[in-house]
Amino acid sequence: MTLDRTASPLAAAARAHETDFGPEVFRARRERFLEGIGAGTAVIAAAPELLLSRDTEVPYRQNSDFFYLTGFLEPEAVAVLTPHDPEHRFTLFVRPRDPEKETWSGRRAGVEGAREAYGADAAHPIAELDERLKDLVEPGDALWYALGSWEEMDRRMLALVAGFRRSRPRQGKGPVDVRDPAGVLDRLRMVKEPREIARIRAAAELSAQAHLAAMRAVRPGMGEWELQALIEHTFRAAGPECGPAYGTIVGSGAGSTVLHYVTNDRRIGDDEIVLVDAGAEIGYYCGDITRVLPASGRFTPPQRALYGVVHRALETGISLVAPGETVLGVHEAVRRVLVEGMVELGLLAGDVDGLIESEAFKRFFMHQTSHWLGLDVHDAGPYTEPGGGSVVLRPGMVLTVEPGIYVAADAEEVPDEYRGLGIRLEDNVLVTEAGGEILTRGVPVDVDEVERVVAARGGG
């Protein structure tokens, strides 16, 4: 499937990739971040390169925090942010240019590029990090570093801190506290800029196109992996900055009840449902959609009944998304609709409030309804306010709404016809001034429409 990049929202995203993410965007973000860290020094490291085995590399993807603050996509880089130094607030350590190494692994920005293209006030080869870090960090009142994310970097930072601890009694210098930059960064990242929303919108749109392609192709006898290939082809073919945001889930039959089923190695049977959870990433921003397809083109009555409950919960949750509502409020409303449905279908017996109170529903609905969406599929941002209580939604936040009911194949004391059925429906919603805007309805979710699309596929 070829996408028309001049007509689709992807074209807009591709243009945005070139024009809307210039160095001034990252500079403005760093300024906001620096305000948050006061008189401290922040050290933010690029993601490490990972090996599968021997010398085979895992495709590299930059650490989202590092990308958010620098736009720099290469590994072996460290950003040091020093608000206390008026001239050098942003120092970037990078791999130097090296014609021989670049022959093997591609062009590097180098020290000059770090200054010219990425707006670093100062740039140095990464090999100089340890010797220069002490002077950069010493004047700050705290070291802002995400301990626990990468062992090798942790060791270097602990050595630095240990050095200050030894010298502080006599010299009276060096930060006393080590603080997690997430405390400041996550709050910035959870409210999206218009240019970020444009990319998330494009990623959501592309995710929907891939789900539509899967709906039009699914049939009994097909391998789950074939559906995965079709979806990921749709992502990749859309542009060089496009790909899967996470491991595509194609779970047929009882595979639909496994939340993060990624083996995708089963052939789809007659009259089975296929749960597809797949999202595209465009220029580092993610979409995340789940749909459930009837392989034969028609849901069986129990499949349809379960689908109906989850769909009702989805629409209830989405209808609540608006400034002032909370993430917990959305979850509680969704949970109530699901539990009422579980009672109607005979999965649970008893009074709805009691079943919520006792958490008996967790046998069938064991996850939260929403997560933030952005640079990461499970994006940065707390779910509770600093003073306690669930986070209040504000315009510019993007979240998923994804209710589900999963009845294990060997579940006891449930009507037989629901065993081995898992239904999850997932959309992405932008919080606007007026309420919530669904970004993912380029693919149908209504049960009749889904059947129509699947049944219209033609062929055998």
Ligand code: GLY
């Ligand atoms: N695709 C993972 C999730 O829905 O959270």
Ligand code: MN
């Ligand atoms: Mn999700």
Ligand code: MN
């Ligand atoms: Mn998902």
